[in-house]
Amino acid sequence: MTPIPSRPVxxxxxxxxxxxxxxxALRPRAGAVVWAAAGRSQTTSKRAELADLVGxxxxxxxxxxxxxxxxxxxxxxAREVADEVAAALDAPRGADAASGTSDAPNxxxxxxxxxxxxxxxxxxxxxxxxxxxxxxxxxxxRVVDAAIIGPPAWERGHTVxxxxxxxxxxxxxxxxxxPFDARVLGPELGTASALKACFALQSKALPAIWLELAAAxxxxxxxxxxxxxxxxxxxDLAAALRRAAGGAEKAWRWAGEMDEAADAVAAAGLPDxxxxxxxxxxxxxxxxxxxx
Amino acid sequence: MTPIPSRPVxxxxxxxxxxxxxxxALRPRAGAVVWAAAGRSQTTSKRAELADLVGxxxxxxxxxxxxxxxxxxxxxxAREVADEVAAALDAPRGADAASGTSDAPNxxxxxxxxxxxxxxxxxxxxxxxxxxxxxxxxxxxRVVDAAIIGPPAWERGHTVxxxxxxxxxxxxxxxxxxPFDARVLGPELGTASALKACFALQSKALPAIWLELAAAxxxxxxxxxxxxxxxxxxxDLAAALRRAAGGAEKAWRWAGEMDEAADAVAAAGLPDxxxxxxxxxxxxxxxxxxxx
Numbered sequence: 182m183t184p185i186p187s188r189p190v191x192x193x194x195x196x197x198x199x200x201x202x203x204x205x206a207l208r209p210r211a212g213a214v215v216w217a218a219a220g221r222s223q224t225t226s227k228r229a230e231l232a233d234l235v236g237x238x239x240x241x242x243x244x245x246x247x248x249x250x251x252x253x254x255x256x257x258x259a260r261e262v263a264d265e266v267a268a269a270l271d272a273p274r275g276a277d278a279a280s281g282t283s284d285a286p287n288x289x290x291x292x293x294x295x296x297x298x299x300x301x302x303x304x305x306x307x308x309x310x311x312x313x314x315x316x317x318x319x320x321x322x323r324v325v326d327a328a329i330i331g332p333p334a335w336e337r338g339h340t341v342x343x344x345x346x347x348x349x350x351x352x353x354x355x356x357x358x359x360p361f362d363a364r365v366l367g368p369e370l371g372t373a374s375a376l377k378a379c380f381a382l383q384s385k386a387l388p389a390i391w392l393e394l395a396a397a398x399x400x401x402x403x404x405x406x407x408x409x410x411x412x413x414x415x416x417d418l419a420a421a422l423r424r425a426a427g428g429a430e431k432a433w434r435w436a437g438e439m440d441e442a443a444d445a446v447a448a449a450g451l452p453d454x455x456x457x458x459x460x461x462x463x464x465x466x467x468x469x470x471x472x473x
Numbered sequence: 474m475t476p477i478p479s480r481p482v483x484x485x486x487x488x489x490x491x492x493x494x495x496x497x498a499l500r501p502r503a504g505a506v507v508w509a510a511a512g513r514s515q516t517t518s519k520r521a522e523l524a525d526l527v528g529x530x531x532x533x534x535x536x537x538x539x540x541x542x543x544x545x546x547x548x549x550x551a552r553e554v555a556d557e558v559a560a561a562l563d564a565p566r567g568a569d570a571a572s573g574t575s576d577a578p579n580x581x582x583x584x585x586x587x588x589x590x591x592x593x594x595x596x597x598x599x600x601x602x603x604x605x606x607x608x609x610x611x612x613x614x615r616v617v618d619a620a621i622i623g624p625p626a627w628e629r630g631h632t633v634x635x636x637x638x639x640x641x642x643x644x645x646x647x648x649x650x651x652p653f654d655a656r657v658l659g660p661e662l663g664t665a666s667a668l669k670a671c672f673a674l675q676s677k678a679l680p681a682i683w684l685e686l687a688a689a690x691x692x693x694x695x696x697x698x699x700x701x702x703x704x705x706x707x708x709d710l711a712a713a714l715r716r717a718a719g720g721a722e723k724a725w726r727w728a729g730e731m732d733e734a735a736d737a738v739a740a741a742g743l744p745d746x747x748x749x750x751x752x753x754x755x756x757x758x759x760x761x762x763x764x765x
Contacts, residue, residue, distance in 0.1 A: 343698070446685065446689045
């Protein structure tokens with residue numbers, strides 16, 4: 182028996198560039214794809230509209246109306262988003278819930294007392310420990326661990342959505358034929374996040390080394406000599422820095438992802454310094470203390 | 474006035490693969506190139522012989538006979554070697570010194586009381602702080618900071634010997650026309666070592682990331698999936714691991730170099746996690762706790 186009804190209401194928290202793509206990918210199979218307008222920017226609102234997502238007033242309303250909630254947010258915010266959803270589900274249906282609009286056309290009315298609990302998909306770049314903490318809050322059998330590797334997907338062939346957890350197959354089915362290539366890693370929570378953390382050592386920790394060595398060489402007044410030595414060894418430092426600095430506008434988010442990746446490698450009994458140092462480099466890049 | 478006589482006696486501590494190449498490179502300009510036999514392996518002895526270096530009994534004898542001492546040793550041993558030399562120079566000429574052989578044909582007799590102090594070239598992959606500690610022991614005007622980037626040089630075009638310190642130009646002159654391309658970075662001690670530490674972030678910290686991410690993926694049971702994702706992003710994990718594991722036999726030395734590089738970047742006010750984690754990875758690789 183699938184824990185997800187056919188034509189489910191899917192709530193997306195939140196429709197950033199990736200969240201909007203995820204929401205759009207689910208429209209063919211969902212009764213409705215909803216998002217929570219409260220506190221979101223004009224950009225997000227515009228993006229949600231373009232992706233044909235349906236606005237509901239707030240996270241509480243979204244949580245109560247949805248059969249599936251998908252969290253796509255900056256890594257450092259993943260627990261908070263899960264907590265908001267859990268709080269909405271735990272709350273007795275009171276004045277606040279009763280005021281809900283019915284912008285989401287296919288949303289089934291929620292049963293009284295918050296008894297209906299959605300499947301909660303955490304699609305963020307977090308550590309397995311964070312996923313488990315979220316499962317403790319929302320129920321291990323209702324939480325699915327997801328990891329997106331690739332850009333926001335508007336066509337097939339670029340982006341894989343890795344899934345693990347008891348309901349991973351059911352969630353994968355929602356993405357069948359969509360631009361997201363959904364792949365199931367197994368029933369254990371944390372496996373999808375672990376894969377993403379390992380991948381991030383390459384995609385985000387490694388580039389940060391270039392930013393660091395350039396900054397160190399600048400500090401010691403040997404930047405030209407270092408550039409020359411690297412060139413002699415087949416490395417174009419300027420090009421490596423350009424690529425690494427390409428993450429500058431996302432650096433504030435990458436810092437959080439590196440914190441979580443560090444927790445993941447530490448939990449595997451390995452030194453976490455690569456990701457911890459990368460987190461610090463991205464924090465400095467984000468607030469201008471470090472320049473590429 | 475140069476602090477180095479023409480046709481100086483040069484002492485090499487110790488003739489490993491790199492030390493033997495350095496010693497050999499200096500033979501045309503040196504009166505003699507000597508090495509200290511005590512406690513060295515048969516391999517070292519053979520290597521010194523092949524490079525036409527002249528044996529003296531021990532470090533104390535070498536220190537007292539040499540106009541220039543060049544330390545080429547594992548990074549973690551750099552201070553100890555400098556201490557040994559300093560102790561020999563500080564000691565009154567006693568029974569131990571009097572027993573010295575005269576295998577080194579051109580060695581001038583040392584003046585009594587240890588008054589003659591050689592130029593001491595630390596050519597090891599250490600932090601600027603370690604170089605300064607060595608200078609505190611041996612005299613800042615007598616110490617030259619050196620960093621070798623490239624393989625043991627038997628022909629020109631592959632290896633640069635970076636030099637900094639008060640007598641850097643005089644030491645560079647000894648290598649003129651040799652397989653080592655000697656380049657002077659300036660009068661400040663630590664600059665050559667800093668350059669090497671920055672370079673090592675690329676040559677040694679960066680490869681260690683591949684070892685770590687493979688180990689983490691193995692731990693989480695997602696090695697195949699990680700390999701697939703990396704391949705999809707143009708990275709051949711197996712090839713990266715082969716290259717990284719190429720350092721396995723030198724891993725015990727690389728661990729020390731990464732410790733020193735970490736001190737160097739920390740002193741520049743940057744996060745030292747990349748090099749600290751790499752040091753730990755190489756320690757585990759050296760003692761078999763980690764397999765590529």
